[in-house]
Amino acid sequence: MVSRVIPVDPFDLVIFGVTGDLARRKILPGLFHRFLVGQMPQEARIIGAARSKMTEEEFRASVRDTLLEFAKEAPDNAETLDLFLEQLSYVAVDATGAGGWPELAKMLRPGLVRAFYLSVSPNLFGTIAAKLNEHDIATPESRIVVEKPFGHDLASAQALNADLRRSFAEHQIYRIDHYLGKETVQNLMALRFANSLWEPLWNATHVDHVQITVAESLGVEGRGEYYDKSGAMRDMVQNHLMQLLCLTAMEPPSRFVPNSVRDEKVKVIEALEPVAQSDIVRGQYRGRDGEGSYRDHAGDDASTTESFVAMKVNVGNWRWAGTPFYLRTGKKLRARTSEIVVVFRDPPHMIFPKFDNQRGNALIIRLQPDEGITLRTTIKEPGPGGMRLAEVTLDMTFAEALGEHAAPQDAYERLIMDVIRGDQTLFMRGDEVEAAWGWADPILDEWSRSSTTPEPYDPGSSGPEDALMLLHRDGRRWREIG
Secondary structure, eight states: OOOOOOOOOOEEEEEETTTSHHIIIIIHHHHHHHHHTTOSOTTOEEEEEESSOOOHHHHHHHHHHHHHHHOTTGGGOHHHHHHHHTTEEEEEOOTTSSTTHHHHHHHSOTTSEEEEEEOSOGGGHHHHHHHHHHTTOOOTTOEEEEESOOOSSHHHHHHHHHHHHTTSOGGGEEEEOGGGGSHHHHHHHHHHHSOTTTGGGOSTTTEEEEEEEEEOSSOOTTOHHHHTTTHHIIIIIIIIIHHHHHHHHOOOOSSSSHHHHHHHHHHHHHHBOOOOGGGEEEEEEOOBTTBOOHHHHHTOTTOOOOSEEEEEEOBOSTTTTTOOEEEEEESSBSSOEEEEEEEEOOOSSOOSOOOTTOOOOEEEEEEESSOEEEEEEEEEOSSSSSOOEEEEEEEEEHHHHHOGGGOOOOHHHHHHHHHHHTOOTTSBOHHHHHHHHHHHHHHHHHHHHOOOOOEEEOTTBSSOHHHHHHHHTTTOOOOOOO
């Protein structure tokens, strides 16, 4: 099976902060790959904007080096790389001053889609948005893309939204969360809403519980001081895991259009019940075998910031009442794994004897490292000797099932092309961001008032022991990480 590539219309894309790490590792390689496969037209243009003074030739040489390092296809496609570089321009811009803005305005072409990617610190979002309007660079059809963090609490998120809305309408603002660009995340919606098999079972009557895990094997080396100001709750739970929970728990939208999808996601967040502290486990990895601890990397021997969170969450609506959602995320765990596990209830009457390690039916949706979907089911063990049961999995790994031409593209590639198309389905709306912070703030406030500290856990483990007990006390167990 070969994936279909539908070209987008010509556009001007301005990347603010083009010399930064995100642009080098993700944005520019993603755009090059879209150009390589024919989705980005030759009439499109990418304008890099940053504080550094450099000529267009110097900028293109820098991007060439970047793509040879971070775009795996670049070394074998020298001719295409040269064509791509011809579409690049550069302007030095003072984000908080007057320098560079008139020059940027002259570079943009009338009549084309204009998109502005703010790969900069969030404290510059409002300033750059205002400058784009002040210098008549933004048009009513322009789009502005902003990266997380979207605030650090409800008040800051509301202030950030207000800053952006002073210069751009909500339909022009694209709050990007790369998790929503993953192939499997979108397949979760297709799995639920395009098949008659699953949706009748997707409720508390048939689902025992849901596990959502985002585990990372790396620690906070190199960014410890920054991470120490956020922690796992702000960095992962409030946004990435919340998005996965919403897509898993949401009602079917009336149509697959941006606002219908996002309306249903907001309803899930509004239905979340307050989480008791007894249903939350915080952890912080310690040092072992010469490896530094979290506190070593954070530069604070007394830090109480969590590098791990697990919690039991209840969605208070008719579909999910009585079916808990267990969320966990952490650094320095056994393996890099992101997955959603939907565990179904046992048959109401089991006519066969239970067997060792029987875990029941489960649908496992893997987001990384190998995107795919697995169904765990029970069959008769082959051979004579009576009715012996065994568990088997029906596995669809996308790269194997769909062929190399349909291998999942990077999330940033998909999302940037969605910006150009004007499709906000996979981007967060302002009220959704604020609702998520409204749910998270009471948890964070309680931690700030509490004298308790995160539970230590060993690097390479599954996290703190208390996280295992979070399920054990309910007669359940986590799916193993890795």
